[in-house]
Structures are given as structure tokens and as C-alpha cells.
Amino acid sequence: MTARHQRGLSRRKLLAALGGAAVAVPAVAALAPHALAGPAAGDDAAEPAAGGLPLTIVNASGSFDNASVHLYIVGNQDGRQVRVTPDGTLAPVALADNGADGFTDYAISLSGSGETRLSLPYMSGRVYVALGRKLKFRAVTDGNGDAALQYPAGWVASDPNYAVLHDCCEFTYNSAGMFCNTTMVDMFSVPLGIRLTGAKDQTTGTLRDGGRAAAFTAVRQVEEFAPLVVDDTRVLAPGHGLDAGLFPADYFAPYIDEVWSTYTGRDLTVATDAGTFTGRVRGGRLTFDGPAQVSFAKPSTRDVLFCDGGLAAPNDGTTGPVAAVLGAGFNRSTLLGASAQPTTDASAFYRTALTNHYAKAMHAATEDGRAYGFAFDDVADLASYVQDTAPTGIRLTLTPF
Template sequence: MTPRHQRNLSRRKMLFALGGAAVAVPAVATIAPHALASQDGASASDALPVTVRNNSGAFDNTSVHLYVVGNLDGKQVRLTPDGNLAPVSLSDNQADGYTDYSLPLASSGETTLSLPYMSGRVYVSLGDKLKFKAVTDGNGDAALQYPAGWVASDPNYGVLHDCAEFTYNAAGMFCNTTMVDMFSVPMSIRLTGDQDQTTGTLRDGGRAAAFAAVKEIEDFARLVVDDTRVIAPGHGLDAGLFAADYFAPYIDEVWSTYTGKDLTVTTNAGTFTGRVRGERFTFDGPASVSFAKPTTRDVLFCDGSLAAPNDGTTGPVAAVLGAGLNRSTLLTDATQPATDAAAFYQAELTNHYARAMHAATQDGRAYGFAFDDVADFASYIQDTHPTGFTLTLSPF
């Protein structure tokens, strides 16, 4: 599988897109999952069998609420129990002002669904249902406001919930579990087809270990919300729970170090060689690209100075730089991307949230930040000839 940072893809711009940074209610969603798919490759069948397994051990099937929401051809849609897609409609808001797009699980055992082509998210909530509100977007179309579990005023803040992301189209199925925004419910995904792949499975006691690992780092401790969720540090920064200058000393040292020596970055476009010149990290190679010194927020969101356009040159280099800053490998390895996971997160100033997410999984893969797919360390799987998709709620 070609590393995603070497593919010519649009990178995830969830921006806070599914919930907005520091707003009282989540922003209207424009689904653009990590699992954005290339349109190359063989066609997949039109309807993909989906299996949902509740192995949580803490909630029975009647207490698990499932939602499949997203986009098709630029319109926002949701999956119905009969396997069809229905457009989001303002008339779907009920007396309480929110839709009820929940899909019931079978009374016991596995639940089977049929998934047509779409891109989106599979949400699960445990106990209470989620409050999705249908609103009118800037183009006058019906759209959804999505849960923002990292915003204290969000109506879903007190609800135990989480999601997986996917794109399913004629090119195949492309999917991942995600902790980019937060981590709450342990879940794994399995994709069958040309291969049989599973990712996202936590180690025994992995959820508790992840919560504890984040809480024991003073700068990150306030990101843990009781036993409900751990908020990603970028959203924590916007909420005043995480220092806006946390990465500043490390960034300064990187900029200082590469004033006097080269950093080599390899992508599918070729090899780029960079040095800091006049406060900008400038790379020469297949193209000339440069980056202003990023802020802590830029590093955590992989945005701002580290935004990755889908241009095949600036974007891939930005992704590698963002990964190196989050994993704190830029001062120990002048050849990037670094690929030795044992060397990740070893500095005092590192993304300890992402470190905890990776340590909690059986395969060491997680989406702890938006460029965690660099060198294929994300909990992402794909198949161009999929035959089935399984979402499993793992033991707490």
C-alpha cells in the first residue's frame, strides 16, 4: 500500500469542520474524511454489507444508537434502516429541534446493514441518542450540525459517543477509526475483499490506559473529561485547556537547527532538501516550497503554516513536517519521514495525546493527529474490491 502522504489526494480538512473550534454549537459539516479515495482502480459492488457487533460489555444493543451520515454528489444524506440514502431535510427536525436519524441495532447479536456509495461517518452513541440538527447552509441547502464532543456547550457533550470515517465509491472502500478530534468509545473496523484487514482494536485495558497516560502529563491532564472522553489537544487549545505555546520551544529549536544543516524530505514527487532561510523553511527539489514558522495550533491541527494543498509538492512536504513535529523526530533524524515508531514521541515536548492513542492499540496504529497517516501509522485500511465492512464496539 502506498503511504498516504505519497498519494495525490486531498487531505482531510475536518476542521474542526465537524464542530468548529470554539463555537457553542457544531459547525455545519462538510464531510471530508481521512479516508478520501482516489478515483483510480476497479469498481466495487454497489451495496456493501455492513456488520455491527456490540462487544462493549457495558451496554446492551438497545442502548447503542447508530448513525450513518455524510455526503453524496455534494449533498448531505443519511442512511435509512432499509439501506437507502435519504437527503437531510429541515422537516426532519422534531419537536425538540433535532433529528432522529438513529439506526436500531438488532435486539441481540450482530446487526447487518447495506451501505450504498457515499462518504461520511458512522457514529455510535451509548446510552443517550445524539442530537443532530438540520439547518440551512450558506448555499441554502439542508445540512447537519454534527456533534462536537470537545465543546462544553454542545448538546452532545454529555453523551458517550464516537465515530469511524469512510469513503465508499466505485474505487472501493477507504476507512479509518479516528482520534483526531477526541477519543471516547473503543472500536475497531474490519474490511474484507482482496485482503482481510482489521485496525483500531485496543489492547486489553487500552481505553483506561489511554485516559491515564494523558492525565499523567501535566500539560495534557485537563483534556481528560471524567470517564467520558479525552479531547485532542488542538481542540483543548481552542477551549483554553491546553497551552497555546506548548510546542514553541521545540519549533524554535527545529528552526535553529536547520539554519545550519539540511533536512531531507522524500515524497512520491521526489526528494526535497530544505534549510531555514530568513525565518522560512525553504525546500528545493522537484519544486520550491517554503513554510513560515508554525504555531502550536498549526502543529496540532496540521493547518495554517502547515496546511497541505493537493498539489503533489507543498502538500506532501507539509504533511511530513507536521508529522515530524507531532512525533518530535525532526531533531533526531534529518531524513524524513522517520519510520521507526520506537523513536516517536520520545522528546519531553511531544504530542503525548497521540502517543497514548498509539500505545493503546494492538497494531500500534491510530489517527492521533491529521497527518498521522505519514509513513502509514494511521488506523486506516482500504480495499478496491470490498466484500464487507464490520464495525465492532470493543470491551471497555
């Protein structure tokens, strides 16, 4: 089976379209690379779902009653921006949906008590939950002249949803199956767990008892990361913190310099499905030989946190997979501990003082140790991701705070 980090498109490039601005590309941009493994738009994936997939929402938060929970299912189908209505049908995003306040009201209310049962049609997108207050999605015109949504950006202080307690999970549901994950790539706020049934019975994302508070505390305890904690509302991912001036732009610089120095005099090998690449720093670039020659300029801290820029991963089967492994190695601080990558033993991750303490805290908070703390956290299969090619139902649970 193809390793997840060696499949599909780069998650971080696609996420760039969702940073609080109009979504100028289909909302599949919200999804992890492996969630795009099914048929592409234009084939069977664009056909309506027969009956849809049963989606059950369970409010076990213990802090908010059902009347205080607002649900949004938004995304794309066959290149169109769409949303799911309370009766489980797809409706196109329309500028006319903006109300007098300039925002749409696409909220789906939960049942008065107990579980809420919905039907999920074929689409790719996100399930948002907002607690206490509704989210403000604005319908706008994108660069192609089509109606699109401005998504919440909880990491931007000026965003109209900044004060709203909210979070989301991501999915693609099509004729190939269901591919879904919980995500902390941008921020962490509301504890969510996924149970996917079908050919198998799988769960992911569930926090251990006290996991939310423990994650907030762990991030607060590291000086450089402490400003990322926004009251008791959310913890920002350090990349977004850097962009907001809350995180040092040179945080990873000493580690990056040491990696470049180390692999000037010795080989670094990276194993991928395309074969093994062997590299050294030559002329200031980390250059690999193997199935193809690929090379990387010395990345910045921002490149490491977003797994982009100097660590950009095109969907070419060679540079992309190597970049993914390097991105994971920097964030987990494993590149100096082993010259053969990827490191797959999770006990070796985050062992140095200079590491991604945000991602470390997210993994420590979950029952299964899986989380999406950065864009290529699926390297070595450590992401909070599940898939099923014959799904019978999906259950999203707001777990205790």
C-alpha cells in the same frame, strides 16, 4: 504504491467544516486524505450501489446492551447531504426532519440481541455510535441554501451532545472500493475496531485489553495534557483543548525554536513521491529546493497540533507532501533526531518529554500500534486505516471498555 500521506486532500482542512457548525461542504470532509483516492463526485462514484456493502455492527462493549446503542450513518453522496435509513437506503437530509425539540432523529437501533446487519450504499461519511443516549443532529441550511447537518462536537462544552458518550469511524465507499478508518483526531471516547473483508482480510483500530483505561491514564499523567481528560467520557485532542483554553498555546514553542535554529545551519531533507526536497531556514522561513521550491513560516503550537496554518498542506503534490512530513515530525518529535525525513521507525516516535503525548497514548492503546492521533498520522503508514478495492463486507465492533 503511492504513500498514503502523499495522496488526496488535506484531512485537517476538510475537518474544519465539522466543528459543531453546519456542514457547509459535503460530509466527505470527515475523511482522511487516502479515503478520497477513488473516483470523484460526478463519475461512477455517484452511481447507486448495486445491493450495497454488508455492514455488520457488533456490540462487544460489555458495558451497554444493544438497546442502549444508537447508530447513525451520515455523510454525502454526489454533493448531497444524506443519511442511511434502517433498511439501508439513502435519504436526503431535510429541514422537515427536525422534530419539536429542533433536532432530527436519524438513529438506527441495533437488533434485540446479537449482531446487527445493515447495507451500506455508495457514499462518504461517518458511522456514529452513541451509548446510553441519542445524539442530536440538527438539520440546517448551509451557505448554498441546501439542507445540511450540524455534526456532534464532543470537544465543545456547549454542544448539545457534550454529555453523550459517542464516537465514530470514517469511510468512503464507491466504485473504487472501501476506504475507512477509526479516528482520534478530534477526541477519543468509545473503543471501535474495523474488520474489512474482500481481496484481503484486514482489521484496525482494535484496542488491546485495558487500552481505553490506559490511554486515559497516560494522558492524565502529563501535566499539560491532564485537563484534556473529561471524566470517564472522553479525551480531547490537544488542538481542541488549546482552543478551549485547556492546553498551553505555547507548548511546542521550545521544540519549534530548536528546529528552526538547528536547520539554519544544516540541511533538512524530505523524501516524497515527487522527489527529495532539501531545505534550510533562510530569512526566517524553512525553504526547500528540489522538484519545486516550497517554504514555511515558523509554525505555532496550534499549527503543529492541527497540521495547518504555517503547516498548511495544499493538494499540489509538492508543498502538501512536505507539509505532511513536517507535521508528523513535529507531533512525533523526530525532526531533531534525524535530518532525513520522514522517520519511519515507530520506536523513534515520542521519545522526548516535549511531544504529542495524546497521540502517543492513542498508539500505545491499540493492538497493532496504529491510530489517527493527528491529521497526518498516516505518514509512514501508522494510521488506523484500511482499504480494499473489492470489498465484500465491513464489520464495526464496539470493543470492551
